[in-house]
Amino acid sequence: MSKNGQPDKLALLIAEEVLRTIYGDDFIGCRVTPDQIAGVIAEALKNERAQTQELIELYEKVVEAVHLLSTPPENQAFDDPKQVRTLLSERLDGIHAVTTRTMQTTAAAKRKAQS
Numbered sequence: 001m002s003k004n005g006q007p008d009k010l011a012l013l014i015a016e017e018v019l020r021t022i023y024g025d026d027f028i029g030c031r032v033t034p035d036q037i038a039g040v041i042a043e044a045l046k047n048e049r050a051q052t053q054e055l056i057e058l059y060e061k062v063v064e065a066v067h068l069l070s071t072p073p074e075n076q077a078f079d080d081p082k083q084v085r086t087l088l089s090e091r092l093d094g095i096h097a098v099t100t101r102t103m104q105t106t107a108a109a110k111r112k113a114q115s
Helices: 009-023 034-070 081-114
Strands: none
Touching (some): 009 034
């Protein structure tokens, strides 16, 4: 449902198409309005939209984390090649941790969506 209490546009379009499929273009014999059906559809879509929003937020966090880990240090001079190796190793470990958690989270979201 939209903020004004009316079914949202997508739910209304789906409801009209469902009723049109059942009753034809003129809706003869139909005892419900598209708004009533759209309310049911909108409620069903609400959970899907919430999950989609969660995945978008996760994606944004992952991209931000990988971006931070892949950004070179500012004008930092390394006297010893071991320092460079250590920095790269730490950053790769960080990227690995981020991607591992992301894969676990998305797998859990897929299982939840399938159940």
